[in-house]
Amino acid sequence: MAVVPYKDQNNDKKSQVAQMFDNIAGKYDFLNHFLSAGIDIVWRKKAVSLLVKEKPKLMLDIATGTADFAIEALSLQPEKIVGVDISEGMLAVGRQKLQRKGLTDKIELKYGDSENLPFEDNTFDAITVAFGVRNFENLKQGLAEMNRVLKPGGTAVVLEFSKPQRFPMKQLYQFYFKNILPVVGRFVSKDRAAYTYLPESVQAFPDGQEFLKIFEEVGFKNTKWHSLTFGISSIYIGKK
Numbered sequence: 001m002a003v004v005p006y007k008d009q010n011n012d013k014k015s016q017v018a019q020m021f022d023n024i025a026g027k028y029d030f031l032n033h034f035l036s037a038g039i040d041i042v043w044r045k046k047a048v049s050l051l052v053k054e055k056p057k058l059m060l061d062i063a064t065g066t067a068d069f070a071i072e073a074l075s076l077q078p079e080k081i082v083g084v085d086i087s088e089g090m091l092a093v094g095r096q097k098l099q100r101k102g103l104t105d106k107i108e109l110k111y112g113d114s115e116n117l118p119f120e121d122n123t124f125d126a127i128t129v130a131f132g133v134r135n136f137e138n139l140k141q142g143l144a145e146m147n148r149v150l151k152p153g154g155t156a157v158v159l160e161f162s163k164p165q166r167f168p169m170k171q172l173y174q175f176y177f178k179n180i181l182p183v184v185g186r187f188v189s190k191d192r193a194a195y196t197y198l199p200e201s202v203q204a205f206p207d208g209q210e211f212l213k214i215f216e217e218v219g220f221k222n223t224k225w226h227s228l229t230f231g232i233s234s235i236y237i238g239k240k
């Protein structure tokens with residue numbers, strides 16, 4: 001059974017996830033940085049740094065949301081970054097941000113589903129996804145699509161929450177994720193489910209070695225896994 005945000009609704013995970021991110025879009029950036037004490041910014045920087053040697057020209061940021069990862073990736077000086085997402089609410093916040101920062105000529109945001117990407121085969125030099133793959137309805141299909149639109153020799157970088165395995169971080173993290181984060185998240189976002197869905201979806205997500213196995217099954221090679229901050233997050237990297 002897929003973990004979904006609104007368990008009393010019958011619609012599929014994809015439409016529930018889009019609905020949830022539409023609901024919280026206005027508070028998303030604040031909650032992200034507040035609930036992670038800003039570590040999410042450090043994690044995105046680290047993920048982007050793994051692409052420095054590749055010097056990508058055309059990049060795709062999947063599940064781009066409010067475009068934070070795409071903006072971070074501009075440090076690589078690509079010619080262009082395209083960001084796709086299924087939440088029009090998140091894209092709208094992202095577009096305002098790009099406008100404010102004068103970045104609309106460098107980053108283009110458009111509606112796009114990771115499991116059916118609106119691009120030709122072998123299009124992008126590098127592809128990034130931050131905190132997105134856990135929300136896919138069909139993880140393997142989403143990763144296979146990523147591989148399809150990546151150029152041969154191109155690199156994909158995936159940043160996602162993972163589950164710390166060791167005492168005492170495992171216990172501290174579980175306490176925080178189950179007891180503090182949902183209460184603060186609900187209070188600020190006013191969405192009844194989003195910050196309960198977050199720990200539940202992390203719990204259900206195949207992290208670490210399990211993720212690498214699926215990543216390789218869809219065709220990625222030279223795969224590597226970097227554990228960040230006691231295993232709270234992980235970066236997965238692979239080549240086509």
Ligand SMILES: C[S@@+](CC[C@H](N)C(=O)[O-])C[C@H]1O[C@@H](n2cnc3c(N)ncnc32)[C@H](O)[C@@H]1O
Binds near residue numbers: 018032062064086131
């Ligand atoms: C936690 S946010 C991450 C946003 C951004 N990447 C960041 O680092 O802040 C997850 C995003 O994934 C998007 N998403 C979920 N499923 C998707 C799918 N199948 N295709 C494209 N985007 C998807 C959601 O709409 C949401 O904006």
